[in-house]
Amino acid sequence: MEQVVIIGTGCAGLTAALYTARANLNPLVLTGIMPGGLLTTTSIVENFPGFPEGIDGYELMTRMQKQAERFGARVKFATVEAVDLKKKPFVLTIDGEPVEAQTIIIASGAGHRHLGLKNEDLLEKKGVTYCATCDGALPMFRNQPLVVVGGGDSACEEASYLTRFASVVYLIHRRDSLRASKIMAERTLANPKIKPIWDSVVTDVLDVAQDKVTGVKVKNVKTCEETVIDCAGVFVAIGHVPNTQVFKGVIDMDENGYVTRKQGSETNVPGVFVAGDCSDHVYRQAITAAGMGCAAAIDAERYLAGLTH
Ligand code: NAP
Numbered sequence: 001m002e003q004v005v006i007i008g009t010g011c012a013g014l015t016a017a018l019y020t021a022r023a024n025l026n027p028l029v030l031t032g033i034m035p036g037g038l039l040t041t042t043s044i045v046e047n048f049p050g051f052p053e054g055i056d057g058y059e060l061m062t063r064m065q066k067q068a069e070r071f072g073a074r075v076k077f078a079t080v081e082a083v084d085l086k087k088k089p090f091v092l093t094i095d096g097e098p099v100e101a102q103t104i105i106i107a108s109g110a111g112h113r114h115l116g117l118k119n120e121d122l123l124e125k126k127g128v129t130y131c132a133t134c135d136g137a138l139p140m141f142r143n144q145p146l147v148v149v150g151g152g153d154s155a156c157e158e159a160s161y162l163t164r165f166a167s168v169v170y171l172i173h174r175r176d177s178l179r180a181s182k183i184m185a186e187r188t189l190a191n192p193k194i195k196p197i198w199d200s201v202v203t204d205v206l207d208v209a210q211d212k213v214t215g216v217k218v219k220n221v222k223t224c225e226e227t228v229i230d231c232a233g234v235f236v237a238i239g240h241v242p243n244t245q246v247f248k249g250v251i252d253m254d255e256n257g258y259v260t261r262k263q264g265s266e267t268n269v270p271g272v273f274v275a276g277d278c279s280d281h282v283y284r285q286a287i288t289a290a291g292m293g294c295a296a297a298i299d300a301e302r303y304l305a306g307l308t309h
Contacts, residue, residue, distance in 0.1 A: 007030050008032055008109050010107060012289040013108075015293030019301075020297045023301045028074050029076065032108060035077060036062070038111075039058075040057055041057065078094050080092050102307065105265075107275045127212050128234045136235075141165050142165050145229070146162050146166040147202070150172075151178045152179045152237070155173070157184065171197065202234070242281075247259065251268060259278055
């Protein structure tokens with residue numbers, strides 16, 4: 001039986017792994033389908049304390065994993081398929097196998113939100129993508145006009161990154177000002193290769209008949225005027241949805257699927273704790289996720305100590 005199973009290897013999961021490993025709890029840490037979490041798809045992380053020159057997102061996560069492993073965390077490439085939290089110990093189904101656990105730390109993070117257009121799905125990986133760092137350098141995008149959708153920090157980051165490859169980047173946002181932090185917004189709007197398209201939504205992605213992206217249909221929400229913007233790629237950066245599907249009906253969540261917390265990192269089930277983006281739609285930073293991971297580890301450790309006294 002495991003003392004602690006940690007679900008997720010983003011900043012929250014790996015920090016929880018580091019702390020529980022150092023508490024001699026020998027944690028089993030499950031990567032899910034995206035080892036290292038969303039930060040591995042970021043280029044440079046400039047706001048994680050301790051790295052004055054910034055650090056590559058993938059490198060930061062690799063270092064966090066190594067640090068946790070140094071103290072005995074066991075990181076496994078695996079996904080949780082089901083959970084039974086009525087029994088004690090809890091039972092998780094991991095890649096078809098039952099695993100018993102005294103405590104669980106849910107740090108399953110969040111995935112990319114989709115626009116919800118039929119052709120967006122049909123053209124995914126054929127020009128529609130959710131990650132500039134992963135796909136931006138592909139030959140199909142070189143010296144081509146590209147579209148980024150969104151107005152937050154992610155959209156600004158994607159747009160800035162894509163200016164390395166694109167002939168021009170159209171930043172399509174549904175309002176007339178960016179939601180992004182001031183520094184990111186200013187940097188983005190000052191870039192001559194980025195052309196903002198305000199008050200506009202993408203209503204269709206073209207062209208399924210050609211089996212590749214050739215443009216987007218855009219509607220101005222104020223004038224209702226529809227135009228087509230020619231482009232070779234659409235980078236969707238409109239926020240995230242929590243990866244909490246497997247806990248639906250078992251763990252309390254809000255209407256958007258974010259796990260709700262009671263005291264500290266406690267969920268409604270004693271012995272199950274939560275940390276990071278799957279429970280936080282407010283701060284959603286690498287450093288806040290890491291802090292929550294630390295708190296969940298300490299809460300799990302105290303819970304386990306309480307079982308034996
Ligand atoms: P976000 O801040 O939630 O922004 C999402 C953007 O997408 C908003 O501008 C929103 O429009 C727009 N949007 C949402 N749904 C849409 C839809 N269906 N159609 C069209 N547009 C839609 O998400 P994010 O940019 O991914 O950032 C998430 C968090 O990570 C934030 O806390 C951010 O600070 C952080 N982050 C930080 C950095 C950094 O510091 N380097 C980098 C990336 C992310 P409205 O503005 O109208 O709501």
